[in-house]
Amino acid sequence: MDSRLTIAGRELAGLRAEKTILLAIGIQLFIAMFSSFLVVGLVSMYDPGALDGAEIEVAAAGDAVDDLERAAAEVPGASVTPYDDGDAARSAFERNAADAVVVATRTESGRVSTVVTAPDATVETTVIVVQLRELLRTYELDERDRRTASLDESPLPLPDRGETSPYFSFTYTVLIPVLVFLPVFISGSLVVDSITEELDQGTMELLRVAPVTLAEIVDGKAAAAVGIAPGQALLWLLLLEANGTSVANVGPILALMTALTTLVVAVAVGIAAVAPDRRAAQLLYSVAVLVLFGGATAMAGGPANAVARLAIDSADATTGVLVIAYAGIAAAAYLGVRRVVTAEGFGR
Incomplete structure (x- = not known):
């Protein structure tokens, strides 16, 4: 466990060099801090x-x-x-x-x-x-x-027009899911970059010489990537709360996004294992994430829908089951990828 924590700490310390990642986090921070102002302009594009x-x-x-x-x-x-x-x-x-x-x-x-x-x-x-x-x-x-008025028989009446606020629907169906899921994608990208960079620079072999196993190396890198995601999401939700946007069920939302982060990190580790070239790995990762989340969003109980329902406190038992199911799938995916990588190693 100490070896894993050491590797995780090394990964977190190296985040300062990832300018693109820091810029993405800064943009999310800006959106969350000034959401009450930005939402007015964003809604005009989302719902004119x-x-x-x-x-x-x-x-x-x-x-x-x-x-x-x-x-x-x-x-x-x-x-x-x-x-x-x-x-x-x-x-x-x-x-x-x-x-x-x-x-x-x-x-x-x-x-x-x-x-x-x-x-x-x-x-x-x-x-x-x-x-x-x-x-x-x-x-x-x-x-x-x-x-x-001039017809002999009245036609079917038109349904009453709804009075829902576009600001409400935009905030809970677009803004909150975006702020919750962007850290997920960032964590996966961090793992891809970290592993491929270690392979490219030859430092992976130095780690193998140290008294750590390949499984511990993978666990340490994954722990760092998974650990920062819920922290970011919690900060964004707290800033939204400070801006007057109330978010219910913060705990289940963080549990869901942590499960999805674990799943994405597992995908990232697997891609880095089969495509050690950094550019090719990032391309494959981007395509895999688009397919994964695109397919999940098309489902009635997709992650974005689950987060929106949890945020407005309208989740039912099915939503809770889905959160548990995502956690189980994520755990199985990570353990499976970890086992294969530990047995086969990283390619060159």
Whole structure:
């Protein structure tokens, strides 16, 4: 055990030379420390609908413009100015007197056709498009209600629109899983770099000469990589808590991510054993992690889903079973890889 701890301490001391890893950790630290500020901008990319309410001026024309004006009264921040025809509306748009153009006309079949013009690739485009979408959706619902009154039989009612906050969903389904799982990937990358560098520089042979076994060398390197991951994740969660984002079930979340870190480290050790070249090993590791987590995410009980449910305290017994299952798989994978590497050694 002393030999393993010595090797683990040596690995941790060498982290200062890993500039890329330190930069990745620094980025995570920045995100966690200022999450309450960053989440506002990040949500605008994750869910542009969160931008509803921004003020836009719409130049409208066509024989259905009156109905469009009534719909605009129901959309906060949207105002419609009618023009005699489409050319006049587009002229106002070109003069920057309007943010967008909507030409709404009724066809012979009774349908309403709309042609929308919005700015092309400007900073305001996303805001304008979101508000236009909300305006046209409201217009469609109003038109549906007006026509429903003339039907002999009422159609099936539309479900009520949800009022969930995009900030809440982004924080618990994207931000927290990202901060929890990034240390997992970093730990695996550390193991790949550590072993391949030892092989490349010939220091692995020096370790073999020392009074330690190959199993102890692998255990020491794995212990260092696995040990730093939950510490990082705990720090990120505490910083989120300080920023006003409450996270439930911190213990089970850390247990899950530790199990996944062990699994990824086992994969990293196996890759380093079969591909001792550093560049090839890192490429194989990246592909393996993408396949592993991509497949797991596609499952209903994937790691990201489990973390989100645990964080909002909506986990059920199935989630607990999944955490235990991940721990069992990780332990079996590591012990299996450790046994093979100990028997076969690292290639050259």
